[in-house]
Amino acid sequence: MTQRDELDKRFDPKSYESAWQRRWSDARIFQAEAPSGRPPFCLMIPPPNVTGKLHVGHALQTALQDVLTRWRRMLGYNALFLPGTDHAGISTQLMVERQLASEGLDRKTLGRERFVERAWQWKDLYHGNIRRQLDLLGASCDWSRERFTLDVGLSAAVREAFVRLYREGLISRGEYLVNWSPALGTAISDLEVEMKTVAGKLYHVAYPLEGGGQVEVATTRPETMLGDTAIAFHPDDERYRHLLGRAAILPLVGRRLPFIADSAVEPEFGTGLVKITPFHDPNDFEMARRHQLPGVSVIDQQGRMTEAAGPELAGLDRFAARNKVVERLREQGLLVRVEEHVHNVGHSQRGGEPIEPLVSLQWFCDVRTMAERALAALREGRLRLVPDSFDKTWEHWLSQIKPWCISRQLWWGHQIPAWSSPEGRLFVARSAEEAAAEAAREGVAGPLTQDPDVLDTWFSAALWPFSTLGWPEATVDLATFYPTSVLVTGHDILFFWVARMVMTGLHFTGQVPFATVHPTGLVRDAQGIKMSKMRGNVLDPVDLIDEYGADAVRFTLVSLDSPGRDIPLNREQIAGYRAFGNKIWNAVRFALARVGEARVEPEIETEGLDLCERWILSRLSRVAAEVEERFATFRFDEACNRLYHFFWGDLCDWYIELAKPALSGEAPRPRTGAVLLSVLDRSLRLLHPVMPFLTEELWQRLPGHEAVHPRTICLAPYPRREERWESAEVEGRMEVLIQTVTRLRSLRAELGVPPNAKVTLYLAAAEQETARFLAGQEPLLHFLGRVDSVVFGAAPEGARRDTVAGVSGVEIGLALERQALDEHERGRLARELAKLAGEIARAEQRLGDPQFLAKAPAEVVAGGRARLAAMREREQRLRDSVGGA
């Protein structure tokens, strides 16, 4: 693509991030093919609210989705990351209503048609925001395939699905008790009800018995008693059995309440008698059905008392009515007592107020058989949740699923494709024309009116994996990309969305819509506390990107995705990964300045290379294998960890340092520059799915990168394991060098040798071969250990000596002027000695245990012996140091 010249000393993500997103977009790099000869990889975005703003949870999911997509794309898949947005019925409608209110308007006066127009304007106004934010994050979406849940195609899919389910008898309309949100003015599904623990009161009320006497009934909602139609007790409850066939008189109203026996009653609670209010309590509704009891609606859709509640209360808010009822009962001496009572009350998730169970005419979807198939899919392994910790939750929820209330009394959404005639005949059809035609066929005259309700937003979301690809039409996209590959989404919408997609997917396409689901945790603040506006601990991804760059934000989020865990996000960590970006930047800057005419080589063989080059290639192959394995198993945290330590530890701390003498001509080695460039090329490619911008920016500047891919790193092959590069022997030898240098540095620091002091290093190795090897590394020892001369052989009397940890038989010594150990150092050595003595004792005991020798594997025993020997050697050295001072 485009290449710029100088690599600025300053690492500034802003200088290239948005530019690359634009170039990728202009070049249509992320546009998927259909049809295609390549294997498909397809991932659908969980459509965010079209008028919303992305939060860090979205950023996390998007980053993970994009890592998977970019990784597969680089592996040669025909990758599709399909973006889109959701019309989000309730919340969008609320936003538009709020806007209207600020203009002194409300939706009722505006009328439905104009209100919906306003909502579309609102949608158009905000629509671009989501894309802008996804672009900032670096999401490699195919925007030519963007969808919106309320667009023409998806609306057609929704009507098709509805009509089919209706004709199959799985969707029906009826009057049932539903969760009603008075604030929103609509029914909501069970999932949208949130239980909250509240401190309430339990009122004990005396109900007079017909023919004298009274019984005591306990209730938390006295206002509903006006709708009582019976009193129930447990069938085994001896105390009340004699009441069967008798009746009580409802206070304040005077209605006759028969007694019924039902095992749903808990005899231990209260008095063991329950007042039955069929139309305002779900239990009572069920009980009333079992006993053919009538119901009375005493609360309306605004949460106010109805005429049926009597003239005094009619029109009063339900909570005001509660007080009034209590007052009247007290006056009449029927209030026995009131106790404090902590209990759970269902609240409307969106509206926030206590829901009111009430009876209304709604549409329901019977999902039992679909749920069974969704359960079977998981049990049979056609669907996998990774991690599988949600399997049980899935099982539990789906196996006791109840009908889904899919109608909403809103205006923004998919209007239900059902029309009724003046006489009330119902015609469910894909369009008004189809409904009219059907009515005509049936000889029904008169104008048809469409059901005013809209569908639950999750109904259209449930079709997302296939509706976005053109279903119900048999499109090329559908054939190419369905079923999709992976779904990544927050575990909080497992039931709202994932389970429903699986159900509808199986029902309409016969296939699980995705083979694998990766439920992510919720992003929390640094202390692990949920982010909320009220607490003021919300981090806005756009701010974070502005401050640290998208790559750092992505790397942080992705590296925190541990299985089944929530994600604690803090700025320090992001700053740490921005520093990693800076490290990468500078490593490349170093290489560009030093490699001369060398170029990236698409293929590299280890023949003729020196140890250092063979070592870094061996490490590179291993990290490629590890990363591939971790990506494939959704261990993004571990993948990031390996990449980070490989690049910073192996590549920068060691290889680049080791390459310095070679590149400056002090200790030339064959092809160091080419290896360095080629390793950087592969490293950038390995990192690209997580840090797309930085890696593209730098990769484009590597001389010879065009040989890997002519245009972009996005399409360059993802590096894989190269077994021919791997060598345990090479890594073992390098380990000797690394440990020797490390020990030398420690010794210098421990002895307080100034950085610029002239020092002679004495080096002795027990094994000939090791000695020869170290002798060959002399120039590197000078450079890395900052010593002036190296003498091979035992250190002279009086020198400070030490053994190299982890490498038996290598001894180093520093010839220094004799000086007394200071207190600090003496203390340190004494402590180390004591610790070592303890460890030696433990190791000796273990190795002396016949049980251990007999039962532990030979390698473990051998390893223990070797370690013991090394510890004894070190102990001796330490004694010498302390004693010799």
Place this chain on the structure above:
RNA sequence: GGGAGGUUAGCUCAGCGGUAAGAGCACCUGCCUUACACGCAGGGGGUCGCGGGUUCGAAUCCCUCACCUCCCACCA
């Protein structure tokens, strides 16, 4: 009431039978060593929630308890 997960360094978390327990950040010491002070080198710090058990060997497996999170749930 049922279920799931957690309790490891000051903080946030990895590790989940092999015996010296890891990372990042924070902290301490010394360094602007010719890529990087968003850096380099060195270092301190943990009886792996408590108590039992299994095992030659347990942070890792089993059990009890404690505390914390979350999900589901019709004691009015």
